[in-house]
Amino acid sequence: MGVTASPAKPAEPTSRPSKSYTNLLRELAISDYKVKYQGSFLGGYVWTVAKPLLLFGVLYFVFTRFVRFGDGVPNYALNLLLGIVLWTYFADATTRAMASIVERGDLIRKVYFPRMIIVVATSLSSLITLAFNLVVVAVFIAFSGVGLQLTAPLFLALVLELYALTLGCSFLLAALYVRFRDFRHLWELGLQLLFYASPIIYPLSFVPSRWQPLFALNPIAQIIQDARRVLISPTALTTMDINHSALVAVPYAIPVIVLFLGYLYFDYAASQFAEEI
């Protein structure tokens, strides 16, 4: 029942049951999701689904009519949609989580609770969006005649991996953004580079073979290609087909490492948030 604040350790109400933090986490995630689409005419659900669909529509039109990336790629549309949905989640969740601590400055300066809850809540609210979008993907898959693959349950593990990567980046970005507002622009730039460096609008097989081993180290590339394989086409090229031996593990290890480092850095920086915001 003791709580102590000393230079080494901030006062932390250890006696508080973790149950109440679960409730706080849920309420913050729900309100975050509600506020995101607040005041919109069509309501949250429509926009949640419409945004990636619209992007998909434009890209699909461009890359099947003008650039003709899609020629000869089986199920190009489905692969594109799945890639966009997964990418949109990563980009959207990290961008919003980055600003989450600064935006909740009022709360942080006035109430004590583990600061991580804010970042986790934001990432969970983005996860709601992803879930809605995946329903759309499922509908497309059902109507395209591809049918349900036996490997489909593995997709859940990939979502978990993507979530770990997203959360790790979110921790790092949210803590860094408190000190350096540059990261808004830096991350925007980084996301743009990453978008083209990842096989979203093109399949991994389009990458020249001498570059493929490098591309295959990217966890985003690995997640998207693995997802395509387990959900859509069992012949999709995955990072496992490109790299061998220890290099295979790299894209799978990166999310874990990023999450671990992100957690450590956030934990280190969190006690100063109230004074720095």
Place this chain on the structure above:
Amino acid sequence: MDKDVAISSEHLTKVFRVPLERTTSLRQLAARGFRPSGSRRFEALHDITFAIKRGEFFSVIGPNGSGKSTLLKIMAGIYRPTSGRVAVTGDLSPFIELGVGFNAELTARENVFLSGAILGLSRALVEERFDEIVQFSELSEFMDQKLKNYSSGMLVRLAFALAIQAHADILLVDEVLAVGDAGFQEKCFDVFRRFKAEGRTIVFVSHDMGSVQEFSDRVLLLNRGQARGIFSPAGAAVEYSRLNEEHANMLLADETGVPAVAGGNRARIVSVDMLDGKGNATHAYQRGQPATVRLRIANPERQPVNAGIAIYRNDGLYCFGTNTVVSHATVPTDAETVLTLDYPCMNLQQGTYWLTAGLFGARLGTVYEMRERLYSFHVGQADGYEGVVYLTHQWGTPDQPSRPAP
């Protein structure tokens, strides 16, 4: 640690480093060669030691910038101390300001659940107490409106209704009663009384001496980050008034270049309070009841002293004044003296009043100390008489002998 202590602070010091140039961009950081920038030390709290007992109503008072809020934030775990330590034993309510975490874009109903979660309440508990919260806030017709359409008074009502649901046994309260009408303030006071009766520990930060006096068991007076001492509520009012005068004198000295004369060893007021017929210090009286003003004086040089007590109504009306010279009373010339002033029948009409005390030299014209608004009290009445004071009276006609009015 002592089991009866809820919060203890030992040699607590908090230093903020105020950067001379705030670095929020990498370019600035790179331009300095990634060396830390120069910063100014600002000592918000210096060597503060106290222990708050379980069940105590402990107030922290001080002028703006004295470190009150910083202290509260360290107790709440929001800031960490630079040196020293603060230990909290028990369940601490995490709110230190009303309406924290309210989202203007959400409805009041949604905010109740969000804010309840911030206060550490479970969803089931908020659902169970929802009606109670709505009823207390008197906002039942506005629960589905977005908070951005709320007035500040409505916000405070909703926030307070929520905050009192926190079932922690230690509550940190920061400047709550500044907003809201008189009726609502009275409701807030009722809640404080209930909390006190339930034996909860309350730490209350304010610069309003009136509400501090009415509820506090002890008062910590802060000035520029230093503890001026821990006082009884009656003593705190005097010390706080003295502190404010020092500030005013310092400003005056800054303006005129003439340093203000220090107090020295003159006679001074230690505390003023008011007792009911049973000898308890009370703030609420019924008209006609007896009341006794108790004035403590420190008089190190044992000078002859003339002590005065004046009663002002809340709006500034001077109601009654007396001193020991006009009343032909003698003040003992001890180093410490307690004087009592009995009003066998407090005949002021309904209202809120303040006591002002003065110490003068035996010869006219010497003012040792004069302190305004040291103690507030309310007078209630059950009848319909109007005006400032009740005058004994009777009605009649020239032929008919009159009967005294009740």
